[in-house]
Amino acid sequence: MMEKNESKGTWLTYRPDIKIQDCTIRDGGLINDHCFDPSFVKAIYETDIEAGVSYMEIGYKASKQIFMPDKFGKWKYCDENSIREVVGENKTPLKLCAMADAGRTDYHEDILPKKDSVLDLIRVACYIHQIPVALDMIKDAHDKGYEVTLQLMAISVVKEIELMEALDLIAKSPVTAVFIVDSFGALYSEQVRYLVNIYLKALEGTGKEVGMHAHNNQQLAYANTIEALILGASRVDATINGMGRGAGNCPLENLISFLKNPNFKLRPVLKCIQEHIIPLEKEIEWGPKIPYMLTGMLNMHPKEAIKMRAGPNRNDIVSFYDQVVQQES
């Protein structure tokens, strides 16, 4: 069934090339405007170290011109002193990264030279029409001394001809990995397989890796992440207990239970869930719900579903269905 692939695993082997990135603070921050207490961020940081996670994404490098600092928590900006308050000099094997959103980051100013930062990796995120600015951001971060990866968002609405052109440009850039980002949680496994093969082929011979960032709108985040891995993706995003905007993400605990790499440890993640995440469930909501399934199924951004779940008619799924079906263009 499986393609011949150097990165192929079996049920009884593990692939040492697989790197997990924990996006709990960054994607989870979209639920509460990035207002996590530093002690919570520290708990996630310590969990990731114990669990053997490869990278921790600690937030955004968002523009303070666009996003007013009185409206968001510090993980929206990830100022150097905010990060160091939690990680110190980060003398650990865990690498740290932050997301820089094309068109929403003052990257020339706000991303410091690597020598002045504890961040290891800048994750440039963009939509397909922002590829030119993303390439400039990649160059900027690379020149400053960082590892750089690209998250091409909303992949389920990108046309192949544009994707091919984008991958061709990205293949020549200094990124170490390119992620398939299923922002709408719209992809089925067949589509994941189709896309992973396109990415692998486009990046063949460059040494660049393919990554997967899935959302759980249709309860397929974990399944799609596994599919991407099986075909040869080697970077995967996950969050603790699937915490993330709307339907959430691929749960880190599921991913670690699937991978058999003895360097990844499940128990610290469970401990973190018990002590820090379950209490949080009383304050903020995430995870698969019917409205997210509907926007995922219709390949729409989940924002309408998020709004609906925050309002007084949060269980009126029939009206929501009628509304989104009417909206379909």
Next chain:
Amino acid sequence: MMEKNESKGTWLTYRPDIKIQDCTIRDGGLINDHCFDPSFVKAIYETDIEAGVSYMEIGYKASKQIFMPDKFGKWKYCDENSIREVVGENKTPLKLCAMADAGRTDYHEDILPKKDSVLDLIRVACYIHQIPVALDMIKDAHDKGYEVTLQLMAISVVKEIELMEALDLIAKSPVTAVFIVDSFGALYSEQVRYLVNIYLKALEGTGKEVGMHAHNNQQLAYANTIEALILGASRVDATINGMGRGAGNCPLENLISFLKNPNFKLRPVLKCIQEHIIPLEKEIEWGPKIPYMLTGMLNMHPKEAIKMRAGPNRNDIVSFYDQVVQQES
């Protein structure tokens, strides 16, 4: 990527051969000892008719010698008058079925001749060592005039040599379909693909169909059901809102949203969830939770996890992890 298969679909076609069975009342009944009010069962029945579901599983035909009638609701036994109270003569396209568990059904007595019953199909369920009694039950139900299918349970712990022999015997029996039953929610997609191919090959040329019954312990019920369909399975079990014992089942609403068959309707299922299932969530619990993920990952029956979730330490997932890892034989 996909096997050549007559039953192959694409993203823009639908396969008219696919039949959905709604197991909400039967599998959901395992949460509340089958004590659903007849008005609730009628709501599910009417939803299934409107949604275009092929079969509705209304409960078990359990032995009253083994399961005392003062301890269970009527859907544990599915006496003819209980069913008729809900469905009358069932003059609808929806077919009705009940599950007969090997070793736990007085099938000679309790399964009436088809002419005296509104049931259309008997679903014989057995573990691998019960194949001989299952074959007798199949013959009994078939001779009485029913369509019969076989659910071979706990497939994730069945050895291939025994599975091959069982399928060889089943291929000669009068069943119309054989189901891959992932009782422990332990299978990954690769294993589903492996098993579906084994079943299809063993039943090739007999006209018998392959079915999939998945559990959601690892959040893979829906994904695994889709994988089975893609490879050529044509009968799939689902439950409304995934309601079922422990982590629950493949959600019917997801399945209908994936299939593009215009005969299946999503809106009636959403209406049912809003009016009947969401209120029920206050009384009974189901759906993916960490303890179910752990038993699924370890290929164990979820009963320990169900017990843990019902007790005072329902959120003590670290102790539960330590307990099940110690138990691993």
